[in-house]
Amino acid sequence: MNLPNKLTIGRILLVPIFVAVTLINFPMHNAVALILFIAASLTDMFDGKIARKRNLITDFGKFADPLADKILVLAAFLCFVQNGLCDCIAVIIVLFREFSVTSIRLIAASKGNVVAANMWGKVKTVTQMIAIISILLMQTFLDVNSLFGLLSADITSTLSTIFILAGGALIWISTIFTIISGVIYIKQNYHFISDM
Numbered sequence: 694m695n696l697p698n699k700l701t702i703g704r705i706l707l708v709p710i711f712v713a714v715t716l717i718n719f720p721m722h723n724a725v726a727l728i729l730f731i732a733a734s735l736t737d738m739f740d741g742k743i744a745r746k747r748n749l750i751t752d753f754g755k756f757a758d759p760l761a762d763k764i765l766v767l768a769a770f771l772c773f774v775q776n777g778l779c780d781c782i783a784v785i786i787v788l789f790r791e792f793s794v795t796s797i798r799l800i801a802a803s804k805g806n807v808v809a810a811n812m813w814g815k816v817k818t819v820t821q822m823i824a825i826i827s828i829l830l831m832q833t834f835l836d837v838n839s840l841f842g843l844l845s846a847d848i849t850s851t852l853s854t855i856f857i858l859a860g861g862a863l864i865w866i867s868t869i870f871t872i873i874s875g876v877i878y879i880k881q882n883y884h885f886i887s888d889m
Contacts, residue, residue: 697744698754700736704761707733708768715772720840723832730829733765734822755809756798762818763791769825770864778828778860783868787821790875797878801885808882813874820870824863831856 694702707729715726740758744750770787773779794814801808810818835853838844844852 695744695749695751695754696747697740697749698751698757700740700743701754701757701761704733704736704740705757705764707736708764711765712768712772715769716775721833721836723829723836727826727829727833730765730769730822730825734826737762737765737818752807755807756802759810759814759818760795763795766818766821766825767791770821773825773828773860773864778832778857779864780861783864786868787871790871794875794878797882797885801882804885806885808885811874811878811881813870813877817867817870817874820867824860824867827863828856828860831860 711726711729711733714722714729737758740754744754767784767787770779770784774781774784798808835849835856838849838852
């Protein structure tokens, strides 16, 4: 197994640790979750760069890399739903898109074709990662404030509400890109379905 594929597998293996850290409430758990998510996101950036630079692009990588992204992002979104930081409707839309795209990939693979992610899929992933990192940053700020008592209870309550609204807006922006990328992906690859 080459280095880019090892990085992809490593990203998948970080997901259960990220989930545990996000859901278990201990001091500064959001900061630890933020570090883990950024580390996992960096593996996504590096595996693609290394694969292209060293000509290590494989069919496994074309399939597993976007799958690892989906697993990581959906795990974060579901943790946010559990923690009251994300609207479940947005997550349902994202899940629907991801299952649809993955189904087309599997159909294409059964016919000997590997369909790599397109530019819109990458934009979707970047907006999702920005949303997740931003939410974790805001929650980390609240953790720091809680630990050190930097702000009054009233200001903290107001900030918490603002952070939830801002995080929700970022999730919905990324969801809009998710819908756009899904529609484009299905349109570009509809022939795999129509040939059945």
